[in-house]
Amino acid sequence: MKQLLKSREIWLFLALVAVVIGTTLRSPAFGSFDNLLGIFNNSSMLIILALGQMVVIITRSIDLSMAANLALSGMCVALINAGYPEIPVPVLVLIATACGTILGAFNGLLIWKLGIPSIVVTLGTLTIYRGVIFLIAGGKWVNADQLSPAFIQGTRLDILGMPLLSWCAIAITLAFFVMMTRTATGRSIYAVGVNPTASVYAGINLGKTIFLAFCISGLVSGLCGYLWVSRYVIGSVEVAKGYELSIIAACVIGGVSIAGGIGTVAGTVLGALFLGLVNSALPVINISPFWQMAISGAAIILAVVFNARGERRQGRIILKNTRSDP
Incomplete structure (x- = not known):
């Protein structure tokens, strides 16, 4: 029972219930069930993006360009759909995903081959990607009247009482769970985060693992590029601007350690749901939604403090056990 109460996921779940x-x-x-289902649907993209960020953070890196990647990938498919509405939506989804993966791979390549810190690389590419959106769109927006009905309806399809967007979040959550807990790739990602030096001696290619992590974050960013434009029916340079903070907040609240090596899929999903739930609750209790950014920032600080205390406590236990050994 004590071990159960120490679980970050249990406390997060209880916080959600509260x-x-x-x-x-x-x-x-x-x-009501319908309202909670709506909150889950509204949080679906944050869940997907947070899972991609989780993988990167576990490797002791960070991707600040995910929202910009999303916006650029979304703008690409929006422009393609506006110009060639006959192209099937599944093809556009593949294009968005490929675009996002390439942008993520570009980040990973710079970090891997040039040894530039991830925060510097992604801060730079964040600006570059936003600039590219402005260039390819000529500073214009893509609006609902320029998009095909099939493109717009993609995220609104109802399957077994839930929108397709919610099912996407569930499917991707399951895929990440399997990857992180049942595959060599997941074990390598954790190993790199826990101890990069030891992972090299274990035969893990440090650079390739980090590169793969950024490809994964790029892939989900690209997918969300289509999902975002389809859901909100707009493509512009302002899409998802500042959303990086929410993505990182969801990870940190969910127990992903900024120092790397620690984090779970369940915790990340609960962290994203917590943010989505709080943001939906703010208007109900007469608090301006503009406090959302402040709450996200405060949540990051509190979660980092909580994580740091937990890691220090774990370190003391290890030291105590070591000293007690004969």
Whole structure:
């Protein structure tokens, strides 16, 4: 029981329940199944993006360009759809995913081959990708009347009572869970984060693993590029601007250590849901949604402090056990 209570995921789940109960007491409609399903659907893209960021952070890196990657990939497929509406939506999804993967690979290549810190690389490419959007679109937006009905309806398809967007989040969550817990790739990612030097001696290619992590974050960013434009029916240089903070906040709240090597799929998903739930609850309790960024920032600081205390405590236990050995 004590071990269960030490689980970050359990406490996050209890926090989610507390927010739902507290807000429902203020507004009974908040706790309805349809409303909670809507909140999950609204949080779906954050879940997908946070999972991609989780993989990167576990390798002791960070990707600040995910939102810009999303915006550029989304603009590419929006422009293609506006010019060639006969192209099937699945092909556009593949194009967006490929575009995002290439952009992520570009980040990974710079970090791997040139040894530039990930925060510097992705801060630079964040600006580059936003600039490219402006160039290819000529500073214009792609609006609903320029997009085909099939493109727009892609994320709104109802399957077994849930939108396709929600099913995408569930499927990708399962895929990440399998990858991180059941494959050599997942074990390599954790190993690189826990101890890069030891992982090299274990035969793991450090550079390739980090490169792969950025390809994964790019892939989900590209996918969300289509999902975002389809859902919000707009493509512009401003799409998802500042969303990087929410993505990182979801990871950190979910227990992903900025120092690397620690993080779970379940925790990351719960972290994203917590942010989505809190943001939905703010208007209900008469708090301006503009506080969202401040809350995300505060949540990051608190979560980092919590993580750091937990890691120090774990370190003390290891030292204590070592000293007690004969």
